[in-house]
Amino acid sequence: MGSKSATERALNYLRRAPRVTLTDVRDNPGARTKGRLVRKKDNMAGQQYNDLRGAGKPPLGWIWGDFYKPWQRIYPGATFFNQDINLRREYPPLSLLELQRLIDLGWLDPSLPIDLTALCNTRQYRCDPSLRQFGVQLTDEGASVFAAKVNLEGASVFAAKVNLEVQWASETAIAAVERAGGVVTTAYYDPIALTAAVDPLKWFEKGEPIPRRHSPPADLIGYYTDARHRGYLASPPAVEAARSELALKIGYALPDRTDDAQHDMLAARKDPLQVFFGLAPGWVVNLADQTLLKPKNPRLLHYYSGRLDASKDS
């Protein structure tokens, strides 16, 4: 048949049509557009004066119809910008200002290492693994305050020398902590280990053994092996070099570390498989008897020690 132009079609029509009258005269399709009619369902459907007005509102993205299909899942066009919304990782932020406040008000003890568990135990910080939250993100708000000396009852207390273990840290935040003489490490916790770390009491009340931490996934390996992020999988000499480099970059003098009083505390690091300081994976903590139960089965020991062989998976 082939494509016909409008003129051709019109001519063909004219050949067959009776004489042209007023009823034959109309616009071409798309020449004029009608305005959208606002239907009743588009306007609270008359629910303004009911109990629904005070009722709990549906979650964001919910539209009338299906409770389980929010807007971003109904329209395929939304895959362009929200397809991976359920796969994204969140790191609830903790500013240096908040950290300083927690230390000053006695929620945290800076003479001990501060990790995710210590932060969650204060109940002033919250991390929920079920919401795809993967740990602490250290932000640099309050960096200037953090480095300053704290005046506590007349005496100048330098409350900023901390051993911090977080999951994400900005460059400025790292610099602020290191300038004050502290130490920052970024470490990855897989969701199960994170559940244990965030609420150890609840974990022990289940009677579960302490889990072993798994290695980060492929898209996070780059972050945690990088010394610039003070990753726990980076080599210590590289971390040292990065420390000096950062000091030069930002322009502060690195404090000397000859103070032996806190050396052991500042040097404390967890093993890549370890979740709690002083406790190994595989141990069961029994709070009723105040005892530790350690497995003896060689298979279990091998699993919890994580010595993996490339040829055979253990």
Added chain:
Amino acid sequence: MRLNVNFRLAVSVGRIGYPARYATTSASQSGSVQKSDATNEDKLSQQQSDTDVVYSSTDTFREDIYLEFNREMLFRGLETADDDIDRQRLKETEEKRNVSRMRPWHQMLVNKQVPPVQFNWQLDRNALKARYAKYGKKSGVNPGLLWPTDKELDEQLALNRDMQPYLPDVVRKHNAEQKAEALRQSKRIAEVEANEKKYAKVLAAFEAEQLKAVKEIDEVEAKRQEKIREIQEYFGYWIDPKDPRFGAMQAQKEAEEKKVAKATQKADILRKKVATVTNT
């Protein structure tokens, strides 16, 4: 360990530990003091043993044997009748003192005793683990339940094979990717830098070529457009040259034009003939 000896009789009789000779007789109730070495305790026993059954004088309480026996039991670390009685007394006292009106179940919980299992779900593995966690060894749960079994371990390792690949391989792959990316970028940069040097020349040549091409295209296109325009004018509407009817229409047009030309030619010849005829 208890020993059933005659001394137990003394328990049921009255205040144990107080030999019969301290027990009062009706004569002493009048108020006369006993001849024995009376102490406050004796006076008390005198007062209280009014209601007690009086030991018969024929059954003499051999205190010396009693003391010797007690000493022997204590030496061996065994319970004496005294301990049992003390415990009994204590229990009775405690029960009298407990005015909480709590049910036995609640008493048990308050005293941190292990409650018995009442439901089937409490025998599930997770429930038993929680039971051990809450009550410890005295819960009676086998602590071996707390760790994964062989089968569970196998399952976990199978999962780990997929979800947790061998870390050094992952790191190596990542490093290789980073290297390849850096190499690709550096290559591209070098390429661009080289091209930048000869940019002016290449641009000039390209523009010249474009002009030429445009001219050629213009000529070809002009011819084509001319044809289309002729057909369009002849038939009255636009036809796509790719349309199969185009060629046929063109042929038709040419045939018609030829016809017309022929007709006009004939008419011309006729006209000329007529002209010549009329002129002359």
